Amino acid sequence: MSSTHEVTNQVPPLVGHDTSADPALLEGIEREGAGWALPEIREVGRLAGTPEAMDWGRLAERVPPRLLTHDRYGRRIDEVEYVPAYHQLMETAVSHGIHAAPWADDRPGAHVARAAKFYAWNVDAGHGCPISMTYAVVPALRANPELAARFEPLLTNRAYDFGLRDPETKRGLIAGMSMTEKQGGSDVRANTTTATPQADGSYRVVGHKWFTSAPMSDMFLTLAQAPGGLSCFLLPRVLPGGEANPIRFMRLKDKLGNKSNASSEIEYDNAVGWLVGEEGKGVKTIVEMVNMTRLDCVIGSASGMRTALVYAAHHARHRAAFGKLLIDQPLMRNVLADLAVESEAATTAMMRLAGANDRAVHGDAGEGALRRLALAATKYYVCKRGPVLANEALECLGGNGYIEDFDLARIYRELPLLSIWEGSGNVAALDALRAIGREPESLDAFFAEAELALGSDQRYDDAVTSLKKELTQFDDIELRARRLVEQIAVVFQAGLLIRNAPTAVADAFCATRLARDWGSAFGTMPAGLDLAPILERTEPGF
Template sequence: MSSTHEVFNQVPPLVGHNAAADPALREGVEREGAGWALPEIDELGRLAGTAEAQEWGRLAERVPPRLHTHDRYGNRVDEVEYVPAYHRLMETAVSHGLHGAPWADDRDGAHVARAAKFYSWQVDAGHGCPISMTYAVVPALRANPELAARFEPLLTNREYDFGLRDPETKRGLIAGMSMTEKQGGSDVRANTTTATRQADGSYVLRGHKWFTSAPMSDLFLTLAQTDAGVTCFLVPRVLPGGERNAMRFMRLKDKLGNRSNASSEIEYDAAVGWLVGEEGRGVRTIVEMVNMTRLDCVIGSAAGMRIALAGAAHHARHRSAFGELLIDQPAMRNVLADLQVESEAATTAMLRLAGANDRAIRGDEGEAALRRIALAVTKYYVCKRAPMAVGEALECLGGNGYIEDFDLARVYREMPLLSIWEGSGNVAALDALRAMAKEPHTLDAFLAEADLAAGADARYDEAVDRLRKEFTSFDDIQLRARRIVEQMALVFQGSQLLRHAPAAVADAFCASRLGRDWGGAFGTLPAGLDLAPILERTETGFPG
């Protein structure tokens, strides 16, 4: 072979590692009361680092779901076919309890443990959608105790049982959500789908839904109009007795990313549904589900940053340019350290929210108030930052980063979805302001959390003072919504890092994000910071 085809100075695959070895993750899991789960988290993290699992993720996206509206005889079937790798991903996620299992686990920290496992198992984001929705459906379903009693044991069972059958005959169930319509989007009160009550207490639904993810799920929460207004319903794919419900698939969406998830456009053609919650209070009911999936948006964004950073750091440790390894070159060290600070801030804030979620579920009203506002704030900011951070990490690989053979192109395509899903930027920002207006105690809880780090760093204290001044006037409050919520997110992250992260990480965060000694791109940390201990955090758990 010609010497021109000799391969050298190429980076080996990043395999054989533990994806759960992220020190910020492990420290947060211990701190938030789920240290008992670290063995299972590690088990899942090691599996995520195998070549086999990474191949499942690649195949699930490269061979996307296929819609079959009719069988070969012309009978309507409305089925979606998935590649086998997709089912392996789902089996793994369900068997490790990433779906509804924490709702059946009485241990403190069960929901934190689930968050850490969801973070560690991001080998494919698409299958995470039905997993997330199955987790999130349980608290909303409890608005109808009879339905919860029938289906919750199957939604929390750790068996993946794919196929369209009477849900009560299956070993385990997967749930979905169907809210938005083409004319309304986030404005679900503009929905035109109707629901008509029947003599047996069920409802018949007719209408067109613009986005319904994971349409082969067993159960769906959906919204429809009754005489009382927007109302929440549980709609099964298969009715008791085995007859298929009248959900007609129009098409699968051709998406930028998240391709292994069969997002669909559907019509209810006299589909049967059961009431969940009060008539006319459907938005309030389904918000229980939305809030849980918002947390998963934060988890997925933080995980995407970590995956991309790990790939960039691995590349820099093995790739030479201009006579030196990239990791030894000052400009690259600044970029990687800056990305580590961003990743660690997101992960630490995410775990604080997971802890608040766990304690709120167990009845802690103070933690529920903090979760209410800090989740909206963090969902807005972290999901906005993720595409930028992953894009910067991708650039560390140069042209290879832009090639589909390398994993970061797939990770990059996933990131914008998480900002859009469950309320895009303006919706999340305005929701935070709405919480402050309608539930003032949520702002009190947020500021109390911020005060826990008071005095630790002058730059942080100044940032908190600036934030408090934003609340002295409510003129043009919607115009300032993003500005206020961004400042809140940075204060929330700073509070967590100052109390829990290594000093070098907290110092770099305060100097750049709060002290404003920072440029418009990653890699602009100021001189004088100690980058070595920050960079060590990028290497933990990965092969040399």
């Protein structure tokens, strides 16, 4: 080979590692009561690091789903065709219970274990959408005990059974949701889709939905205007007996990222639906589903941040410049340590919320109150930090980071979605304010949690005092919502790090995110911080 084509100083592929080998994740699993699930979590993490699984993720994203509205004879079929890699991803996720399996497991920590597996199974974000929605549908469906009795065992079963058939003849089901409309977006009360009651107790649903992800799901929760007001309905793709429900696919969305997931516009053409909850209580019925999918937005963001960090650190450990490895260059160490602090704060908060969710599911009202406020605030903040972190991690690879052959480009395109999904920034911030105003017990629970870390770091104590003062000032509070909710999220993260993370991590977080000895970009932490133990926690597990 010509000497001009010798390859030197290029970084070896990051494969054969364990994505669950994240100290913040593993410590959180034990702390939140899911230590019993570690063998399966580690199994998922090792599988995610295999060349085969990583190729599934790349292929599913590079060969996106294809809409088939009609068959070759002109008959309407409304199907979406996926590459085999997508089905392999789905099969793996479902067989490991990352979908709705925890709802059939009464063990404390089952929902924490599921969150950890969702975090570790990070090879493709697109198929995570139907996995997440299937998880979130179950608590909402319980508002109709008869429907729950029929379908919950199939939704929670660890069997991926793709194809359009009568749902009660299948081994397992995947569910989706279809709420937003072109005239309303997040303002679902502006929905115009109608639901007309029938003599047999069903409803006929007519309308156009602007975003319906994973349209090949077996059933959807949807919102429509019934005689009694905005209501929640379950619509199957195939009706009992095998007849197709008249749900028409108009087009698939051409998205920035999340390419493996078929987001679609659909029309209900007198489709059959069954009421879930009471007429006029559609938003109330769907709230628990939104809580679950918002938690998954935080999990997905934290996972993407950790993945981007590990790729950047792996690159720096193998790439040399100016006579030494990048990881030994002082400025690169500052950048990577700063990214590591951000990632660890997100993961630690995510695991605490997963624990709160688990205990709320089991009836703990205090944990439910904490989840109400802390989840809205964390969803707002962490999901906004994800794309910024991925951008800086991509820059650590230089030009290679911008090339599609390297996985960071895909991660970078995926992360903005999680800030939009289930309420973009303003919606999440205003929801946090609503929690404070309408459910004061959520604020009490938040400060009870925050006070557990008081007395350990003056910078933190000052931040808690400042936050309490901000919350007493009601003038222009909606205008200040983003600033206030960011403070809530950062205080939440800081308190958890002080209590649970290594001293070096907590000290760096408090110095930068609380005391503001920090610039406007990553890599601007002050001198004097102990970076070595922070960087040690970025090692991929082999």
